[in-house]
Amino acid sequence: MGCEPNKVQSLEQIPFLPIEFFKGQEVVSRAFTPQAIFKSSGTTQQNRSRHFVADVSFYKQHAQLLFEDAYGPLAGCVVLALLPSYLEQGDSSLVMMIDHFIKATGQTEEGFYLHNHNDLREALKSAKAAGKKVYLFGVTYALLDLAEEISPEEGEGIVLFETGGMKGRRREMIREELHAILSKAFGVAAIHSEYGMTELLSQAYSQGFGIFQPSRTLRILIRDVNDPLAVSAVSSSGGINVIDLANIDSCAFIETKDLGKLYSDGSFEVLGRFDNSDVRGCNLMVG
Amino acid sequence: MAFYNSFKSDLALLTQENFSDAALALFQYQAQNNIIYKKIPAPLGL
Numbered sequence: 329m330g331c332e333p334n335k336v337q338s339l340e341q342i343p344f345l346p347i348e349f350f351k352g353q354e355v356v357s358r359a360f361t362p363q364a365i366f367k368s369s370g371t372t373q374q375n376r377s378r379h380f381v382a383d384v385s386f387y388k389q390h391a392q393l394l395f396e397d398a399y400g401p402l403a404g405c406v407v408l409a410l411l412p413s414y415l416e417q418g419d420s421s422l423v424m425m426i427d428h429f430i431k432a433t434g435q436t437e438e439g440f441y442l443h444n445h446n447d448l449r450e451a452l453k454s455a456k457a458a459g460k461k462v463y464l465f466g467v468t469y470a471l472l473d474l475a476e477e478i479s480p481e482e483g484e485g486i487v488l489f490e491t492g493g494m495k496g497r498r499r500e501m502i503r504e505e506l507h508a509i510l511s512k513a514f515g516v517a518a519i520h521s522e523y524g525m526t527e528l529l530s531q532a533y534s535q536g537f538g539i540f541q542p543s544r545t546l547r548i549l550i551r552d553v554n555d556p557l558a559v560s561a562v563s564s565s566g567g568i569n570v571i572d573l574a575n576i577d578s579c580a581f582i583e584t585k586d587l588g589k590l591y592s593d594g595s596f597e598v599l600g601r602f603d604n605s606d607v608r609g610c611n612l613m614v615g
Numbered sequence: 616m617a618f619y620n621s622f623k624s625d626l627a628l629l630t631q632e633n634f635s636d637a638a639l640a641l642f643q644y645q646a647q648n649n650i651i652y653k654k655i656p657a658p659l660g661l
Contacts, residue, residue, distance in 0.1 A: 331646075333642065333643055333646035333647065334643070336639065336642060336643075336646075337639070338635075338639075339635055339638055339639070342638070342639075342642050357644075357645045357648050358619070358648055386623065390626065390627075393627055542631065544626075544629045544630060544631065544634075545626055545629060545634075547631075547634055547638075571634075571638050573626060573629065573634070573637055573638060573641055574626060576619065576622060576623055576641065579645065580638070580641050580642070580645060581642065581645075594631065
């Protein structure tokens with residue numbers, strides 16, 4: 329790209345790696361034996377992205393640090409997860425992260441629920457009766473299935489995370505419509521969300537209305553949709569470039585296929601995806 | 616490995632205020648190390 333690294337003096341001058349490189353290439357910044365290989369969701373028609381992870385313990389601790397930055401200590405809370413497609417496909421960084429969160433809570437309740445909504449509702453009821461703060465993470469289509477069974481009284485007071493993705497099981501819908509359905513069904517004022525993907529080891533969280541706050545190791549820049557080398561760190565809309573400082577062993581500077589809007593305080597919104605990019609569903613179809 | 620180890624251990628102390636300096640330092644490290652791209656054979660049928 330004609331970039332001379334020693335002349336790079338600002339974030340805007342950094343060349344970003346197109347995210348597609350994680351599909352056909354092993355993207356690493358040093359030689360190591362991976363402790364895990366995270367893989368994106370995908371169909372048999374698509375190559376799944378692969379992220380070679382040198383230190384699984386670092387990933388888990390870092391994810392917990394970022395979550396607790398946003399929500400406070402996990403200890404004493406209850407984390408429930410309805411992530412059937414991620415569990416079925418395997419090698420998911422999200423599943424590893426949630427599994428670690430569940431362990432960090434010290435909870436006695438089962439954390440993962442595949443399709444057994446009744447058991448999940450019982451766990452929810454039990455945790456609420458014990459006065460515990462409940463975080464429920466769910467893939468979008470599964471939450472919509474649960475929304476048809478649950479009452480607002482059962483969900484009231486929980487923190488509900490929609491992790492994105494219809495996975496072809498339901499029709500796509502705009503974020504406002506989706507969040508309105510979930511808010512009404514679960515009796516919650518806002519739908520939370522996590523911006524994360526296989527290629528990143530950091531996450532950002534939204535506590536409602538689709539606005540994500542940058543985390544201590546993740547920040548986004550916006551690139552011109554017609555000129556991928558024109559990158560801006562000021563308020564604008566366009567393609568999302570991510571700087572993830574936890575990607576020490578792979579690449580910390582990634583050009584994603586997401587479209588977004590950056591606000592002056594560093595918060596951002598994901599508006600959708602570029603045409604022809606994979607439907608993977610990590611918040612990204614919700615625009 | 617000196618930069619690598621100290622950068623990794625200092626991540627938990629990072630704030631948005633020193634984000635840019637840390638990002639530029641990591642860029643220099645990754646650029647000097649050359650990001651390695653090893654071709655992964657696609658599964659049969661893809």
